Amino acid sequence: MSLFRTKNLDDMIATSRKPGGLAKVLGPFDLILMGIGAIVGTGIFVLTGTGAVTAGPALTLSFIVAAVACGFAALCYAEFASTVPVAGSIYTYSYATLGELAAWMIGWDLLLEYGLATSAVSVGWSGYFQSLISGFGIHLPVQLTAAPGALPGVTTWINLPALCIMLILTAMLSWGVRESARLNNIMVAIKIGVVLLFIAVGSRHVQPANWQPFLPYGYNGMLSAAALVFFAFIGFDAVTSAAEEVKRPERDLPIGIIGSLAACTVLYVVVSAIMTGIVPYQQFLGVDHPVSLALKYAGENWVAGFVDLGAILGMTTVILVMAYGQTRIIFAMSRDGLLPKRLSTVHPRFHTPFFATWLVGIVFGLIAAVVPLNVLTELINIGTLAAFSLVSIAVVILRKKRPDLKRAFRCPGVPVIPALAVIFCVMLMTYLSWFTWVAFVIWLAIGLVVYFGYARKHSLLN
Numbered sequence: 001m002s003l004f005r006t007k008n009l010d011d012m013i014a015t016s017r018k019p020g021g022l023a024k025v026l027g028p029f030d031l032i033l034m035g036i037g038a039i040v041g042t043g044i045f046v047l048t049g050t051g052a053v054t055a056g057p058a059l060t061l062s063f064i065v066a067a068v069a070c071g072f073a074a075l076c077y078a079e080f081a082s083t084v085p086v087a088g089s090i091y092t093y094s095y096a097t098l099g100e101l102a103a104w105m106i107g108w109d110l111l112l113e114y115g116l117a118t119s120a121v122s123v124g125w126s127g128y129f130q131s132l133i134s135g136f137g138i139h140l141p142v143q144l145t146a147a148p149g150a151l152p153g154v155t156t157w158i159n160l161p162a163l164c165i166m167l168i169l170t171a172m173l174s175w176g177v178r179e180s181a182r183l184n185n186i187m188v189a190i191k192i193g194v195v196l197l198f199i200a201v202g203s204r205h206v207q208p209a210n211w212q213p214f215l216p217y218g219y220n221g222m223l224s225a226a227a228l229v230f231f232a233f234i235g236f237d238a239v240t241s242a243a244e245e246v247k248r249p250e251r252d253l254p255i256g257i258i259g260s261l262a263a264c265t266v267l268y269v270v271v272s273a274i275m276t277g278i279v280p281y282q283q284f285l286g287v288d289h290p291v292s293l294a295l296k297y298a299g300e301n302w303v304a305g306f307v308d309l310g311a312i313l314g315m316t317t318v319i320l321v322m323a324y325g326q327t328r329i330i331f332a333m334s335r336d337g338l339l340p341k342r343l344s345t346v347h348p349r350f351h352t353p354f355f356a357t358w359l360v361g362i363v364f365g366l367i368a369a370v371v372p373l374n375v376l377t378e379l380i381n382i383g384t385l386a387a388f389s390l391v392s393i394a395v396v397i398l399r400k401k402r403p404d405l406k407r408a409f410r411c412p413g414v415p416v417i418p419a420l421a422v423i424f425c426v427m428l429m430t431y432l433s434w435f436t437w438v439a440f441v442i443w444l445a446i447g448l449v450v451y452f453g454y455a456r457k458h459s460l461l462n
Contacts, residue, residue: 031255033185034239037187039236039264040188040318047231049275055215059281062228063232065223075258075411079411083406091107094107094394095336105451106390117322118364130145167362169361174358191310193310197303198274198303203274211277230381230385237384239257326360386440395414396418
């Protein structure tokens with residue numbers, strides 16, 4: 001039965017190298033900036049405030065715990081991505097190790113994670129954009145600034161800026177990955193400059209007394225914040241989705257994955273320490289612009305304006321990379337017959353999955369336009385944690401099934417490191433709300449219906 005059959009790894013690698021496929025144009029520098037582009041955004045500019053209210057000054061430890069969980073999973077991702085440089089990320093790796101049903105379910109999970117991530121960040125982008133243009137005296141009609149019901153007591157129809165940014169970035173992705181990478185590299189350089197500017201200016205205003213007590217809510221508060229700010233690290237796995245478009249995947253993919261995660265961890269820890277050192281953590285309650293708030297609190301209003309611009313650019317790159325990752329997962333699932341074949345057609349001129357890219361942009365752009373932010377963010381973390389657990393398990397299985405396989409990068413300490421990745425991810429999942437668990441189970445149940453109703457019948461392995 002195709003239900004439990006795995007794909008042949010050698011055939012998968014050969015397919016990725018056939019002429020006429022995706023263009024191989026990305027190097028290690030592109031991948032590191034792609035990872036930073038996906039990671040540094042909503043997490044550092046928005047979630048740091050919410051995390052500070054939950055954990056207090058111990059938010060720095062929360063980021064470290066989340067980073068450790070991601071780090072263990074990143075080592076597993078690096079082994080898979082460099083060994084099997086095929087589009088599709090964990091979906092593809094699961095297909096080669098755990099079987100078709102497991103691959104379908106994790107692909108279905110990733111469709112939700114990546115799609116809602118682009119929608120959620122688009123809504124956050126819209127808020128910062130409106131704040132920025134209001135400084136120039138420009139105000140959009142309130143009906144066009146938020147989803148229906150997003151603003152209590154105010155009539156709103158659609159979040160037009162969120163929809164527009166999704167469609168603009170969709171056009172960039174459909175025209176070519178090289179062009180998209182160049183745009184991403186420029187915006188990443190600017191937003192990293194803005195973050196470094198905050199560190200340089202904000203560090204002069206730190207009051208160590210604000211770090212006391214360091215653990216006001218104990219270790220439970222710190223771990224709850226870790227489960228929350230885990231969203232801030234979502235994105236490094238999107239680098240693996242570019243596997244088929246990397247010039248030297250066996251070398252460049254591990255560099256891109258581990259390098260981007262390490263750089264972002266340092267930035268998060270330093271920024272959160274400075275923020276909570278400037279502003280007492282209780283004052284971040286209900287604040288959606290905590291970094292610029294800290295600068296205004298310190299009297300550095302001119303720098304706060306640059307931070308708002310950096311936040312807009314930061315969120316732009318997150319949307320760009322997450323939408324890119326989702327289209328490549330859809331491309332891989334379609335190529336396997338689990339989704340309609342039209343979704344894996346490559347444009348003859350742009351060498352991109354043109355139809356799939358526009359489908360993702362339009363669907364999740366509309367979701368961003370009409371669904372409030374709090375609804376969008378419910379399922380993102382749990383889906384990612386589940387994906388990280390599966391890729392860690394898959395590494396151990398592949399070591400047993402194919403010990404002869406040439407591995408350009410080997411995850412150290414197998415099976416201990418993969419086991420630690422699973423333990424950390426499951427621990428963080430237990431700190432998520434029951435509503436998130438129920439909604440996640442419902443989404444997976446819908447996925448099973450789609451699999452047995454369509455995907456299994458059309459699978460190339462069937």
